[in-house]
Amino acid sequence: MLSVTSVPDPTCGAGEVLIRMRGTGLCGSDLAVYAGRRPPPRRPWILGHEGAGRVAAIGVGVEGLTVGQDVVIEPDYCCLACPPCREGRTSACAGRAAVGLTVPGLLSEYAVAPVEFVWPVAPDVPLKDLVCVEPATVAWAALRRSGITPGLSCLVTGAGSQGLLLCRALVEHGVTVYVQEPNAARLERACSLGALSAPQGGETFPYLFETSGASGAVEQGLRRLAPYGTAVLIGLGTAPLELSPRDLVAGQVTLIGSMVYDHPGDFARTVGALRSPSSSPLGAVVSDGYPLDDVDEAFAAAATASGKVWVDLG
Template sequence: MRAIVLTRPHRVELVDDWPEPRPRPGEVVVGMRAVGLCGSDLGVYEGHRAVPELPWVMGHEGGGQIVATGDGVTDRVAGQRVVIEPNYSCFRCRWCREGVTSACAERGVVGMNLPGLLAERVAVPARFTWPVPESTPDTTLACVEPLAVARAAVRRAGVRAGDECLVVGAGSQGLLLCVALLAGDARPYVVEPLEGRLALAERIGAKRIDPGDAHGFPVVFDTAGVPATWQLALRAVAAAGTVVVIGMNGAPVSTSTMDLARRQLVIRGSLIYDHPTDFADTLAAVTGDELDPAQVLQRGVRPDEAADAFAKARAVPGKSWIDLSAWQEDRDG
């Protein structure tokens, strides 16, 4: 079957001899229709994030249609349209039992320590596929997962309606945070160096703000997580406010305990989402037309344009995604 694989850092190739997945008991096979790209994928693409082997199939944000079911699967059927939840928690550890599956150390992560979604077909544990209405567009399949990440960050921050929030960075996660905040009647302000991304954030309904004017925010989301944005976030947060760190970077950052204690700041890391509630809530919001995450997407690119999409994804405004629907229509036709 066909797949889009990373053969070495910065090199993405389209292959047609990738091994066909076989569903193990409890798994289904999904014919992939849409896969979004995010910063984590780009970390793999650029060679900053190690994967088990090369060539490697990347991608963890997406969905398609079930084409086969393995033994023991009774609650999913072929033909169902599904979104994939790409973090397979163990359900046995202390964190999983407490409902904080995002902290599970045994987590299988699609595209990182398990093969990714940029393939014609993938095998997925049935319980990590979420059926959606037949009418759900492919664009939605590509962005439910990163929207769940954004909504979990908003939930963990305790944002209330009317809160003015600062979003540092308007890459795809920053834009989806704006969508999530606006849906909850909060008021997002965005700091971002690229004009095209700022313009897109404004189109969605966020306001732009100059970094020098950003002060007094009860909640600040740092989607970049680099030393410069950490400093900006600490300057911009109000006393007794919360800084939510979403972007990740290995460089150490600093502050003083005096500043933290005197201003009574809360520093909150936020990683993915917790199974099953965050994904369930996000799907309910999307399929209930509460919000439309597709407004942050660019035009979907064909599989043969994937290499170009990876190369440009760091700089373009809006979220890049690969449209694999032609592969499924070949098969149906």
Template sequence: MSIAERGTVAPGAGLRTMRGVVVEADGGVRVRHDLPLPGDPGIGQVLVRILGVGLCGTDAALASGRRAVPTTPWLLGHEAVGEVRRVGPGVRGAAAGDLVVLEPNLPDLTCAACEAGHTSRCAHRRSSGVLTQPGFMTDMVLHPAEFVHRAPAGARVEDLVCVEPASVAAAAVRRSGITAGASAVVLGAGAQGLFAVQCLRAVGVRPLVTDIRPERVDLAVRQGAQPVPASEWQAAYVFDTTGAPAALAGVIDHIAVGGKVTVVGESSAPLGLTSLQLVQRQLTVVGSFIYDHPRDFAAVMDLIGRGAIRPGELLRPGASIDDAPALLADLQGRPGKPWLDLRSRG
């Protein structure tokens, strides 16, 4: 579905057009204020007014051209919280006024992988803002109600805007099988590493953390991690969020025999690990890709509702939508995760 195909029916807010951050045909990233508003929600859809959108490395890769966009203009954004404005026919469990988080990855829910609970492996998965349909870095979107999660009472927008990336971390922790009191190290204290620290703390693990940037380590320590030099740790569980093969190469000298490595960060380079090391150390290496519907989103929403995690603590102050191109061009410019606060039209 292209941006233009979304329709032009005003959603009752008195607006005639909406804003959006798009990759244009010339490769430029621009904030447009003339995008057509969505039409009325169809069967099983909800119309959502976006309140906040997180920015991540995938957005930056699409914006820079390091990753190709499916078409142009391409609307960015896949980490969003909003308010339901209208519901379409047949929608249950959502109503106008609900504060919700949008799940951007849309498995078909009918294939063998989905029926087995592994929706992250769905071969027909659609992806808002990344692979198949326009994203959430805009004022209004239509979205399938099945993939809209109602916020727990009292939840803050700042925490909810982090649910999607926190679900990636929660899935990695779940798939690792780690239990309370186990020894663990998180390689990298970027956004994924920091969310992993919070999720590990929630299951009773105080992880070690390493990163080449001291300010990132400081953030992780404030979330309950223990700082450790990259060459001085020992642990049974490793969570690699760096995407750097060199980081994984160093694991072999520090992980316990029979240990488990869960890899979240991605790289096209070969891993720095030999089969001799893998076999003789009896290691398990698991790749953890996104999350499984609905369990990981639901788990993170529950953790936020109980106050077990506060992912909004990892955010920078909310920026204007007009700041998006500059933020995407320098995503790692300073500590904390950037996000756009769209609660003001101006």
């Protein structure tokens, strides 16, 4: 059970930005904390990392942002100094702060973020598009890391909000997307984004994108991978896989684990494409916006909704 409670408003220090939050999306990692599968660092705790808002104040030394400007937050604060960060693989930074999981989240009226991770956006982008920027960046990074090129086909397993955003990104990239999803409403939404329902026969695919994190889906997906295929795993399941080394060796599988995204290129790409006339709106994957007072209902809906559930913070 969640409660809406009053906490002192944060203040911004040097190099930080205070943001009046407008909307925050819910995702699997939030649900894991909510359901007690992933303990928060302390209680009470503020969840949420998929947030958009407006600049309310700026700290000393902050340049390029003004009060009132619309922004989205890149909620993985890497250290920018360690070897992976210096090599551009900030997602592998051991000192990475994960907003809503290791530092307080964005499901609150005000939040504070380091200026490097605050992205200005145009004022006319709909809020429901903005709350999808973070998970859309996860999808984009998976696509980028896969190396898949237009004209190829792939299998996407799982059409929760991450799977839907991945279907959308792949379709826009010119890939023929087959999707496997047991929830009929989610499957239907994926098809409305241009994906096709995966055939149930023995067809194989040169690429697999696994978004559910369910071990069975990973095993099944790998069995449908064509020889020399590439499997990109995004879903963060913890149950062990039943897989022999031979399964991978004989299939000559390239296995890619795709964790979040790398700063700053991936976020820059998603933010830059927000108003591109050739792109369909990110908000097409959004289900309902819930008011903060109904946050429990929002979390209950997020587990099964066809599309991303988000909280409208007014």
